[in-house]
Amino acid sequence: MENVSNQQIIDALQGQFGEEAIYGIAESHGILQVTTEVEHIVPMLHFLYQHPVLKFQFLTDLGGIHFPEAKGQELGVIYHLHSLENNVRLWIKIYVPIEKPEVPTVTGLFATANWMEREAFDFYGIIFEGHPNLIRILNVEDMDYHPMRKEYPLEDATRDDKIDELFGR
Amino acid sequence: MSEVALVNNPNVGLDRTPKSGPYVNELTTLNLGPTHPATHGIFQNILTMDGETIVDAEQTVGYIHRAFEKIAERRPFYQITTLTDRMNYCSAPINNMGWHMTVEKLLGIEVPKRAQYIRVIMMELARLADHIICNSILAVDTGALTGFLYVYQWREFIYEIYEELCGARLTTNMGRFGGMERDLSPVAMEKIKKILAELPAALKEFESMVVRNRIFMDRTQNVGAISAERALNYGFTGPNLRAAGVDYDVRSLNPYSSYEDFDFEIPVGTKGDTYDRFLVREEEMWQSLRIIQQAMDNLPEGPYHADAPHYYLPAKQEVYRNMEALIYHFKIVMGEIDAPVGEVYHSVEGGNGELGFYLVSDGGRTPYRLKFRRPGYIYYQAFPEMIKGSTLSDAIVTMSSMNVIAGELDT
Amino acid sequence: MSDAKINIVEAPAGLEGQGFFATSLDSLVGMARANSLWPLPFATSCCGIEFMSTMASHYDIGRFGAERLSFSARQADVLMVMGTIAKKMAPVVKQVYLQMAEPRWVLSVGACACSGGIFDTYSVLQGIDRVIPVDVYVPGCPPRPEQILDGFMQIQELAKNESIRRRNQPEYKALLESYGIE
Numbered sequence: 001m002e003n004v005s006n007q008q009i010i011d012a013l014q015g016q017f018g019e020e021a022i023y024g025i026a027e028s029h030g031i032l033q034v035t036t037e038v039e040h041i042v043p044m045l046h047f048l049y050q051h052p053v054l055k056f057q058f059l060t061d062l063g064g065i066h067f068p069e070a071k072g073q074e075l076g077v078i079y080h081l082h083s084l085e086n087n088v089r090l091w092i093k094i095y096v097p098i099e100k101p102e103v104p105t106v107t108g109l110f111a112t113a114n115w116m117e118r119e120a121f122d123f124y125g126i127i128f129e130g131h132p133n134l135i136r137i138l139n140v141e142d143m144d145y146h147p148m149r150k151e152y153p154l155e156d157a158t159r160d161d162k163i164d165e166l167f168g169r
Numbered sequence: 170m171s172e173v174a175l176v177n178n179p180n181v182g183l184d185r186t187p188k189s190g191p192y193v194n195e196l197t198t199l200n201l202g203p204t205h206p207a208t209h210g211i212f213q214n215i216l217t218m219d220g221e222t223i224v225d226a227e228q229t230v231g232y233i234h235r236a237f238e239k240i241a242e243r244r245p246f247y248q249i250t251t252l253t254d255r256m257n258y259c260s261a262p263i264n265n266m267g268w269h270m271t272v273e274k275l276l277g278i279e280v281p282k283r284a285q286y287i288r289v290i291m292m293e294l295a296r297l298a299d300h301i302i303c304n305s306i307l308a309v310d311t312g313a314l315t316g317f318l319y320v321y322q323w324r325e326f327i328y329e330i331y332e333e334l335c336g337a338r339l340t341t342n343m344g345r346f347g348g349m350e351r352d353l354s355p356v357a358m359e360k361i362k363k364i365l366a367e368l369p370a371a372l373k374e375f376e377s378m379v380v381r382n383r384i385f386m387d388r389t390q391n392v393g394a395i396s397a398e399r400a401l402n403y404g405f406t407g408p409n410l411r412a413a414g415v416d417y418d419v420r421s422l423n424p425y426s427s428y429e430d431f432d433f434e435i436p437v438g439t440k441g442d443t444y445d446r447f448l449v450r451e452e453e454m455w456q457s458l459r460i461i462q463q464a465m466d467n468l469p470e471g472p473y474h475a476d477a478p479h480y481y482l483p484a485k486q487e488v489y490r491n492m493e494a495l496i497y498h499f500k501i502v503m504g505e506i507d508a509p510v511g512e513v514y515h516s517v518e519g520g521n522g523e524l525g526f527y528l529v530s531d532g533g534r535t536p537y538r539l540k541f542r543r544p545g546y547i548y549y550q551a552f553p554e555m556i557k558g559s560t561l562s563d564a565i566v567t568m569s570s571m572n573v574i575a576g577e578l579d580t
Numbered sequence: 581m582s583d584a585k586i587n588i589v590e591a592p593a594g595l596e597g598q599g600f601f602a603t604s605l606d607s608l609v610g611m612a613r614a615n616s617l618w619p620l621p622f623a624t625s626c627c628g629i630e631f632m633s634t635m636a637s638h639y640d641i642g643r644f645g646a647e648r649l650s651f652s653a654r655q656a657d658v659l660m661v662m663g664t665i666a667k668k669m670a671p672v673v674k675q676v677y678l679q680m681a682e683p684r685w686v687l688s689v690g691a692c693a694c695s696g697g698i699f700d701t702y703s704v705l706q707g708i709d710r711v712i713p714v715d716v717y718v719p720g721c722p723p724r725p726e727q728i729l730d731g732f733m734q735i736q737e738l739a740k741n742e743s744i745r746r747r748n749q750p751e752y753k754a755l756l757e758s759y760g761i762e
C-alpha cells in the first residue's frame with residue numbers, strides 16, 4: 001500500500017514552497033521529518049491536506065518542545081501528520097524564539113488541533129494566533145508560568161519532609 | 170393532526186419546551202461534574218440547557234493532571250513504565266508494552282518471537298478487560314446493573330492472569346525492555362485456556378441480555394452520533410472511529426509485535442452512534458479471543474526476552490552469583506545507562522485508540538522529551554458537538570460509550 | 581431457610597436479663613452506625629477501578645452494610661477518596677467534605693490520596709490531609725480490594741467506639757479549626 005515514497009513528499013513540498021523553505025530533512029525509522037518557517041506552516045498543511053496523491057488528512061498529534069540552548073529558536077512545535085490512505089507519516093517542525101512565541105493556529109483545518117494547541121500553550125507558552133479559546137487546559141488557571149519549560153522544577157515546592165541531605169543534594 | 174396520528178407519533182407529548190409565557194427561550198445552566206457519579210472520571214461539563222435539550226456545552230479537564238510528561242523528563246527509561254500503567258489503567262499492559270516497544274525501537278533491540286506472542290496475548294487480554302468494563306458500564310448507565318456484575322468477574326479473572334505474569338492486578342508494570350520479565354507459567358496457561366473456553370458463554374449471555382433489548386436500543390441508537398468526516402477531523406481513533414465507519418486500526422495498518430501473523434477482522438459501524446460503538450467493542454472482544462486462541466496454538470518455543478544485558482534486568486539468582494550480572498543490575502536500577510540519540514514515534518492500538526509515544530532522546534539517561542498521544546484526550550473534545558441537541562440522559566450515555574479515562578486524558 | 585447461614589451483628593456489652601437488655605446509648609448507636617455506613621466514592625483514577633472491584637460481585641462491599649453508595653454528599657457517612665487529587669481538584673474535595681453531615685469519616689485510599697504517591701509534582705496535592713482531616717489511610721498503588729475492605733472495617737471500628745457527640749469534643753473542634761472548617 002505504501003505507494004508514496006518520502007522523496008516524493010520532499011519533492012512535492014519543495015516544488016510548492018521552494019527549496020530554502022524545507023530543510024532539516026531526516027528520516028527516523030521510516031518517518032520523514034522536515035523543518036520549515038513559521039509563515040509556511042498553515043499553507044503547507046492545507047497543501048498537504050488537499051494534495052490529490054499525498055492526502056495528509058489526519059493530524060495524529062501536535063506537541064511543543066523546548067531547547068533553551070538554541071538561541072532564537074528555543075520553542076518548537078511538532079506536527080505529526082498521517083496519510084491514512086497511503087499509510088505514510090510525516091513530522092513537520094517549526095521553531096520560534098522564546099521572546100515572541102507566536103505560531104498561527106491550524107484549528108481552521110483540523111478540529112482536533114484545538115486542545116492540542118491549548119496543551120502546548122499551557123505547557124510551553126506558545127501562543128497560537130487565531131485560536132478560538134486559548135486558555136490553560138490542564139493546569140490551574142491562575143498558574144503564572146509554563147511548567148514544561150526546562151528551567152522550572154518538577155517537584156512540589158510545598159513539601160517540607162524532603163531533607164536535601166538525605167537525598168545527597 | 171388527526172387523533173390517530175397523535176397516538177402513533179412517539180414524539181408527541183415529549184416536547185416540554187414552553188411555547189408561551191415567561192419561560193420561553195429561557196436557558197438554564199447546569200453544572201455536570203467534576204464529581205458527578207455518572208461521568209466516570211472527573212470531567213466538568215457546563216451545559217446550557219433549553220428545557221431538557223442541550224444547547225451548548227463547555228468542558229473543563231485537568232482535574233487529575235499529574236505532569237507525566239514532566240516526570241518522564243526526570244526519570245530513567247525503565248521507571249517510565251510505571252507512569253504508563255497509570256495512564257489508561259483499564260488496559261495497563263497495552264500501555265506498558267507500547268512504551269517498551271518505543272524504547273526497543275530507539276535502542277534497536279530485536280524481540281524474540283515468543284516474547285512477541287506473549288505480548289500479543291497480554292495486550293488482547295487487556296483489550297478484553299477494557300471493553301468488558303466499558304460495555305458493562307454503558308449497560309449500567311442505561312439501567313442494567315446485572316450485566317456488570319456478571320461480566321466483571323471475568324475481569325477479575327484476567328487480573329489473576331496478570332498476577333501470574335507480573336504480580337500486580339491493575340497497575341501491572343508488565344514486561345521489560347527486550348521482552349517479558351518471566352515466561353508464561355503453567356498456571357497462566359491453564360487460566361488463559363479457561364478464559365478461552367468459558368468467556369464466550371458469559372459474553373453471549375451478556376449480549377443476549379443487552380444487544381436486542383428494546384430499552385437499551387432506544388437509549389443508544391442515534392444517540393451521540395458522529396460522521397466519519399467529523400470523526401477523522403477530530404482525530405478519533407480506535408473503536409470510536411471504527412463505529413463511524415473508518416477501518417483504521419494500528420494493528421493492521423502498522424503491525425507491531427507480530428500482529429501480521431494473526432487472522433482477525435476489524436469490525437466497523439455505520440452511524441457512529443452509541444449503539445455502534447457498543448457493538449464494535451463487543452465484536453472486538455470476539456476478535457481478541459480469536460487472536461489469543463491463535464497465539465496460544467502457535468506459541469513459538471525459544472527465549473522470552475532478547476539478549477540485551479545493558480537494558481534487560483538479569484535474573485535475581487544471577488545477580489547474587491555473577492559479577493557481571495551484579496554490575497548490570499546496579500547500572501540498570503540506578504538508571505545509569507545512557508540511551509542513544511534519536512527520535513522515535515511508535516503507536517499501538519490501545520483500548521480506545523491509537524496510543525502513541527513520541528520520544529526525543531539527547532543521549533542521556535532520561536528522555537529529553539516524551540509526548541504521549543492519548544486517544545482519550547484527543548477525541549473527548551468532540552463531546553459538545555456530539556451531544557448538542559440531545560437530552561441530558563443521552564449525554565451521559567454518550568460519554569460512557571466514548572470510554573474516556575480520566576487518567577489518560579489528563580496525564 | 582434452616583441451613584441458611586445468617587450472621588447477626590454481635591450485641592454490644594451490656595446487662596442482660598429476662599426480657600430486658602441494658603447498654604449505653606453510645607454503643608447501641610455505634611453498632612447501628614457501623615453496620616450501615618453509606619460511602620461516597622470519590623474515585624478519580626486507578627484506585628477507583630479497584631473500588632469497582634471491591635463493589636462488584638467478587639469482593640462485595642455489601643457484606644459490610646455499605647452496598648448503598650451515596651452519590652449525594654448530604655446523605656453520605658464515609659468519604660472514600662480514591663486516586664490522585666490534583667491541586668485543581670483540592671477545593672472540590674473540600675467542598676464535598678463540607679457538604680457532608682456529621683458524623684462523617686474520611687477514608688483515604690491509595691498512595692496518591694495519602695501522600696501524593698509517586699507524583700511529587702507541581703500539579704498534585706501532596707496528600708488530602710492538607711485540605712481535610714483523614715480518619716484511615718490505606719496504602720498501596722493501588723491497594724488490593726482486600727486492603728480497601730480492611731480500611732473500611734477500620735472505619736467501622738471507629739464508628740462503633742466513638743461517642744455519639746463526637747462533634748462537640750474540644751479536640752475535634754480544634755482539629756476542624758486547624759483546617760479552617762467551622
